Amino acid sequence: MIVARNVGVRFLFDRHRRVVTPATARLRRSGTETWGLREVTFDMEPGRGYALVGPSGAGKTTLLRLLASVLFPDAGSLDVKGRVASLLSTDAGLLGLLTGRENALHLGVLAGLSRPESRAAVEQVKERTKLGDYFDRPVSSYSQGMRARLGLGVADERDPNILLLDEVHEALDHEFRAVLERRAHEIVARGGIVVAAGHDHEMLSRLCSRGLWLEQGHLREFGDFATTRTAYLKAHS
Numbered sequence: 001m002i003v004a005r006n007v008g009v010r011f012l013f014d015r016h017r018r019v020v021t022p023a024t025a026r027l028r029r030s031g032t033e034t035w036g037l038r039e040v041t042f043d044m045e046p047g048r049g050y051a052l053v054g055p056s057g058a059g060k061t062t063l064l065r066l067l068a069s070v071l072f073p074d075a076g077s078l079d080v081k082g083r084v085a086s087l088l089s090t091d092a093g094l095l096g097l098l099t100g101r102e103n104a105l106h107l108g109v110l111a112g113l114s115r116p117e118s119r120a121a122v123e124q125v126k127e128r129t130k131l132g133d134y135f136d137r138p139v140s141s142y143s144q145g146m147r148a149r150l151g152l153g154v155a156d157e158r159d160p161n162i163l164l165l166d167e168v169h170e171a172l173d174h175e176f177r178a179v180l181e182r183r184a185h186e187i188v189a190r191g192g193i194v195v196a197a198g199h200d201h202e203m204l205s206r207l208c209s210r211g212l213w214l215e216q217g218h219l220r221e222f223g224d225f226a227t228t229r230t231a232y233l234k235a236h237s
Contacts, residue, residue: 001079002067003079004043006041006076007077009059009062010034010075011035035217036062037066038075039076040214040217046191048194049196049208051197052214054213054215058214059216064165064197068164080162082192083162085162087151094139094147096140097140099136100126100135101126104154113157125150128153128156129149129153145171145176152183160192162195163183164196165184165194165197166196166198167199170199184207208225213231220232
């Protein structure tokens with residue numbers, strides 16, 4: 001289960017609009033404050049998919065980064081229980097100078113696998129991603145879709161019960177969109193949670209039954225996805 005209570009995330013920027021830490025902002029006396037999320041409260045129950053909708057800059061990516069423990073709340077509380085796998089961008093965690101194989105090994109170790117376990121898992125990643133010879137070529141030579149395939153293959157090694165997706169599915173080709181949809185449905189069917197953000201509402205409707213509409217960092221609506229999507233689109237028509 002994922003439980004958020006009055007969650008807020010604050011960003012500080014210097015006069016060049018670069019993100020800075022609070023300590024740096026105090027030293028420079030030039031920090032301006034922006035809340036990426038403010039007073040967000042919800043419960044995400046097991047066995048469901050949740051779609052995040054809203055315009056660019058609404059806070060969807062910030063919320064996913066919170067759930068992935070890339071960011072932490074500046075206000076309120078967030079409790080995430082489960083093995084989390086995240087695909088927050090096609091480049092997330094991938095090192096361009098390393099091959100697909102080397103990245104798979106490296107990311108497996110970072111995810112908590114021992115080196116022997118990670119080496120044993122690499123061939124399974126190669127088979128799942130269907131990258132062929134490209135698996136042993138530098139990731140810098142990959143297309144966005146190929147990077148998304150590799151990220152999905154590595155993330156799946158954690159056997160997650162919480163899967164986070166941030167528009168990455170939109171970079172996949174038809175075949176691997178189908179793979180991702182099947183995997184998401186499997187996670188939900190066994191009592192896990194899928195949280196996906198994007199602008200492809202048709203695909204989100206296939207993955208998710210519940211919806212969260214974010215607007216300027218605030219949660220405007222949370223409920224049935226079709227109802228939430230309709231309200232959001234009506235507000236922006």
